[in-house]
Amino acid sequence: MKRILVPTDFSKHAEYALRVAAQIARENNAEIILLHMLELPHQGTDAMGSGSDIPEIMFFKNRAIDKLEDLMDVDFLKGISVSEIIQFEKAFEGILGVSKKNDVDFIVMGSHGASGFQEMFIGSNTEKVVRFSDVPVLVIKNETPSFSAKNLVFASDFSDEIKKPFKQLLDFARGFNANLKLVMINTPNTFKPTAVAERMMADFMAEFDYPNYSTHIYNDVNVEKGILNFANxxxxxxIGMCTHGRTGFAHFFNGSISEDLVNHAIRPVITFKI
Structure with missing residues (x-):
């Protein structure tokens, strides 16, 4: 992990994400790209507006530059290589575009609003980034003075399509010397006998070299509650999971992770695209 992208709108939630990104950057000797997407009032009909809009455009740009420069001077970023980008583009498209153009390894984003993950994931920019990003996305909801991934839960059905993104998760886990807890959620509609579930997980892990892990089977009424209750x-x-680009959250046990999981999760969530 050498390059971390942190989109910011200068909110407190974006600062929470930046603080976590700074901790990760220090541990991995990585650089941070601080990105502010400047969505202008007339954006959408004319990318840069008319000639009469130029003073307004320059006002917003200069104000954003001042805020970014102030942000780059905060104490928790000292000693870290930080660059800044201001992009005139809609947030979702711009974040993904900057990520690809700058060969980013990792994106760290914050959630916004009283409704937390619901506001962030359901139909919003962050939800779209999580859905379509080719690199892992870490979402931070609360202030996290000391970010840790030592106790990392990964929930999955452990099917073959999970193997490719799981390699990315292992790379992340190694960077934090994480104790990886692999969990399969058993529900009434997707019940598997313990012996069958254990064999599926053992066969899945047989292809990977990661000694510090344990496997778990957790019974609950649905997958969402099972993941949350097991994490608690x-x-x-x-909490780690995989996503499908076409539908958002990955299908666990032939069903989509419902709104309940992201609405009620208070812990950081990291996603890896299938």
Missing amino acids: KVDADL
């Missing part, structure tokens, strides 16, 4: 039970630092 083991006091997870971080």
